[in-house]
Amino acid sequence: MAANPKAGNTKSRILDATAELFMRYGYTGTGLKQIVADANAPFGSLYHHFPGGKEELGVEVIHRSGAMYLELVSGVIDAAPDLLSGVRDCFAGAAEVLRATDYADACPIETVALEVASTNEPLREATAQVFESWIDGAFARFRAADIDEPTARELSITLIALLEGAFVLCRASRTTEALEAAGNTAAIVVEAALRGRAT
């Protein structure tokens, strides 16, 4: 449908390459030259597709990575026989990906979120919106399991916090122990909330 299908491909390659670089090197550590080299794109195409430069590209990558990650994690939860197994599977799956990628592929926006929190409002807002979309995704599932609203909200935030915190510890230690511990904790509080429904 695009007037020039090749242009679309170039833009996609730039977005993919940037997402990959952000995960490994963060926002500040990712250079525009590296992006176009990894995307196999001419330098001019970057400003053609993203006239606002690195910041505009960054905002789009954060939203795109966030949506892809939401889809991935939602798929894992929904494929499980029940919510508790689904939550456990998220942590186990994340540990598997970390080991398989030499402890590089964890959360696609976490490094960037911390780098920009005190320095770049448009990028900070984009990361906040993505985290909120993940919290909403978990919230809908806890509500569907008849957990009351305040508990579902607290549980959803806890789930994302446990994942993000475990990612930092796992990437630093190059072990998956923290994801295992965090997964067990998530299971304990989800189970308690499910038991609490009757009261």
Place this chain on the structure above:
Amino acid sequence: MAANPKAGNTKSRILDATAELFMRYGYTGTGLKQIVADANAPFGSLYHHFPGGKEELGVEVIHRSGAMYLELVSGVIDAAPDLLSGVRDCFAGAAEVLRATDYADACPIETVALEVASTNEPLREATAQVFESWIDGAFARFRAADIDEPTARELSITLIALLEGAFVLCRASRTTEALEAAGNTAAIVVEAALRGRAT
């Protein structure tokens, strides 16, 4: 005791300024010129005290900030009437500091840990050692409360993961909701572990 007390002061000022800059801008985003400007130190003093340059300075700042933060958090826990209140106080205190510092002062090494995890082994190892020292600090307190070793280890990792994960969410959203949710979750699992001691 130093041959030149002023030299000691300069080194301290460089370390303090770097720690502050790391928290706000991360490792990559912190420039040497900014460090000496903030430390009110001549540029040459940086390489005089840290012949290995930014990396050597970074390793020392990570260990120093890590030790100071351990002392701070241990002090909060030990000042509480009991372990459960102490854990709650950690999250409440962290939320207070975040609000007071315009959501800048969270974990002193988290941004750096994520930036260097896939790019700089000496810095990654330093962050891993600091996280492990925090886990050990919590572990000693859970063991002193008669919680068995595997549970104490899991609880200690969970505590640090909840704090680190909540910091990311709070800094991104500029609210302290995640620290409140994470603090409640920490209290639930610590209480469960304390109850489980008798069995």
